[in-house]
Amino acid sequence: MDTDIDLPADRPMPVELQEHLWNRLRPQVAATLTGRRRRSAVLPLSAAAAVGLLVVGGVLVLGQDDAPRRTIPASDPADVQLAHDCVTATVASGVEVPDPGSWTPGVKIDADTGSGNGAAWPEFLMIRNDRAAALCLVAGSSTGGITGADVAAMEGRGRHSYATLTAARPFDYLDAWNFLDGTSIQFGITTEDVVAVSVVWQDGNVTPALLHDGTFAVKIDRGEMCGRPGHISATPVASNVVRVTLGDGQVVEGPLCKPTG
Amino acid sequence: MRAEPENVGEEDDQALWERAAGGDVDAFGELFRRHSGAVWNHAYRLTGSWSAAEDLTSAAFLTACRRIGGLTLVNRSARPWLFAVIGNLARRERRGRGRFAAALARLPQSGIVRDHADDVAGKIDADHRLREVLDAVAGLPRAEREAVELCLVGNLSTAEAAAVLGVTEASVRSRISRARCRLRATTLTAMTTEER
Numbered sequence: 001m002d003t004d005i006d007l008p009a010d011r012p013m014p015v016e017l018q019e020h021l022w023n024r025l026r027p028q029v030a031a032t033l034t035g036r037r038r039r040s041a042v043l044p045l046s047a048a049a050a051v052g053l054l055v056v057g058g059v060l061v062l063g064q065d066d067a068p069r070r071t072i073p074a075s076d077p078a079d080v081q082l083a084h085d086c087v088t089a090t091v092a093s094g095v096e097v098p099d100p101g102s103w104t105p106g107v108k109i110d111a112d113t114g115s116g117n118g119a120a121w122p123e124f125l126m127i128r129n130d131r132a133a134a135l136c137l138v139a140g141s142s143t144g145g146i147t148g149a150d151v152a153a154m155e156g157r158g159r160h161s162y163a164t165l166t167a168a169r170p171f172d173y174l175d176a177w178n179f180l181d182g183t184s185i186q187f188g189i190t191t192e193d194v195v196a197v198s199v200v201w202q203d204g205n206v207t208p209a210l211l212h213d214g215t216f217a218v219k220i221d222r223g224e225m226c227g228r229p230g231h232i233s234a235t236p237v238a239s240n241v242v243r244v245t246l247g248d249g250q251v252v253e254g255p256l257c258k259p260t261g
Numbered sequence: 262m263r264a265e266p267e268n269v270g271e272e273d274d275q276a277l278w279e280r281a282a283g284g285d286v287d288a289f290g291e292l293f294r295r296h297s298g299a300v301w302n303h304a305y306r307l308t309g310s311w312s313a314a315e316d317l318t319s320a321a322f323l324t325a326c327r328r329i330g331g332l333t334l335v336n337r338s339a340r341p342w343l344f345a346v347i348g349n350l351a352r353r354e355r356r357g358r359g360r361f362a363a364a365l366a367r368l369p370q371s372g373i374v375r376d377h378a379d380d381v382a383g384k385i386d387a388d389h390r391l392r393e394v395l396d397a398v399a400g401l402p403r404a405e406r407e408a409v410e411l412c413l414v415g416n417l418s419t420a421e422a423a424a425v426l427g428v429t430e431a432s433v434r435s436r437i438s439r440a441r442c443r444l445r446a447t448t449l450t451a452m453t454t455e456e457r
Contacts, residue, residue: 007306007414008391013298021319022293025326030286032326092328093342093425094349120429137427142333144427148404180431 071192072104073213079105082143083127086136089145097146098155102129106215108138109185111177119179126174126187126215131156131163133189133215135175148175159258160226162214165191171216171244173226173256184223186240186256188216196245200253206243226257275337282329289329292339293322300343306414307351309391321346335424344415345425348407401440408436409444 075083083105087097097103106126111119121137121144128134132154137144152158160172170191178184190197190211197209197216209218224239239255246252274295280288300321304314324346325339335341398409411422412433419437423430 007394010299010302013301017301017315018294018297021297021315022290025293025319025322026286026290028323029289029326032323033281033284033286033289033329089332092324092332094324094346094353096353120423121427147427150403 075105075213078141079108079125082125082136082138082141086125086127086138086143086145089143090149093145093149095146095149096151097149098151099129103127103134104129104213106133107210107212107217109210109217109219111179111185112183112219119177124177124185124187124217126212126217128162128189128213128215132158132161133174133187135187160189162189162191164258165189168252169254169258170194170246170252171197171242171254171256172258173224174215176223176226178223182223183219183221185217185219186224188242188256190214190216190244193247194244195247198243199256200241200243224257273337274339275334278329278332278334278339281326289326292325296340296343297322299340300347303344303415304347304351306391307347307395307410309395313351317347317350320350324350335421338421341411341417341421341425344411344417345407348410348415397444401443405436405440405443408433409440412437413440 083103087100087103090097091100104127106128108123108125111122111124113119113122121139123138125136125138125143126133127136127146134146134149134154137147146154150158153161156163160174165172171194172189174187174189176184176186186199186209188197188209192214194211194214197211197218199207199209199218199220201207207218207220209216220240222240226239239257241253242256243251243253272291274292277288277292277295281292297318301314301318304317304321305311308314308317321343325343332342398406398414401409407426408422411417411425412419417425419430419433423433426433
């Protein structure tokens with residue numbers, strides 16, 4: 001694609017500048033690459049040990065400095081590895097992921113690429129820590145990292161974070177992918193005591209969501225991108241209705257898109 | 262998407278990348294020689310400063326060096342990923358965080374005076390014009406800005422940008438189309454060329 005904005009033409013990089021930059025970089029590059037070679041035999045073992053700890057432990061309780069502690073249910077070891085790899089890939093792309101060791105797998109959902117809906121990655125894996133959730137692009141055992149990674153949101157300072165959940169509204173929208181065939185996957189978060197989530201239609205029909213460790217995902221054919229003007233159901237009035245069931249049997253319903261103001 | 266890697270007949274980026282990941286400094290040096298000019302120009306276009314472009318170029322290759330083990334390159338070329346890293350570093354720098362400055366400070370200094378290109382005739386006008394462009398691009402929503410930085414500023418194909426951003430090509434085209442509408446309304450010139 002040629003540029004259509006008024007940008008200066010490329011300048012050839014002066015050879016002396018290139019040499020100057022490389023001469024500055026080379027010692028650190030050599031030290032880093034040599035260090036990598038030394039560590040490479042050790043890293044797979046420590047990664048495997050970390051995965052084993054999570055599986056054998058079954059349920060772990062982790063906490064961060066000023067966030068409420070939560071009970072983390074056991075997850076598929078492959079998803080634990082994917083969550084780790086997703087964060088690593090995101091960091092590798094130059095995005096600073098806060099508390100990179102704190103993220104654990106949430107719900108995983110098939111993007112149904114076989115239906116020709118235009119999805120580029122066959123699966124999504126939600127990941128979370130005590131403060132926030134994020135969405136990873138997944139293909140088998142590979143990951144494309146966190147989609148739309150935003151540091152403020154990952155630090156729990158975004159509009160859709162665990163700190164914003166209340167007893168009256170124990171769930172919230174997180175993200176959505178609307179596909180070419182009109183289908184959509186809606187992603188959200190819940191409090192720890194939510195045991196079931198579903199989307200409720202006007203005719204009374206219910207579409208259950210997948211739920212794991214305070215994260216949920218549901219495929220529907222009426223997408224919304226909460227709070228983004230110009231997209232379907234940007235306003236709470238038209239938002240999909242979500243029904244959650246708490247562990248004590250209480251049922252709470254409300255719009256997926258949080259009312260503003 | 263390009264049918265062939267950029268350096269036909271030579272070892273491609275993925276092969277060099279893998280050798281570098283195994284500790285081969287010369288392989289990494291070849292990647293630097295191959296892409297540093299493009300990265301430097303892209304960094305200038307994102308910052309409007311040749312001095313900042315030098316720092317960003319160094320920071321991008323340092324980032325690459327540290328992350329080299331966990332990445333599969335897009336179309337076996339390092340350039341899309343390096344451009345994405347430059348975009349992230351430039352945005353962070355614009356927000357005043359400047360984290361890469363600390364890493365650069367640890368690099369050895371030499372006696373060479375920097376800012377080699379700053380004396381070129383017409384620099385002031387070009388810089389002013391570029392600033393206007395950058396201000397307009399900075400005002401775009403994040404998703405559109407990333408696509409514009411990679412495709413319009415960085416001249417990557419929509420396929421390469423889609424792979425780096427983890428979205429479909431259709432999504433990249435859509436983002437660029439929306440961005441063009443917004444940019445036309447600000448200070449930029451009208452569209453004159455077609456997407457490749």
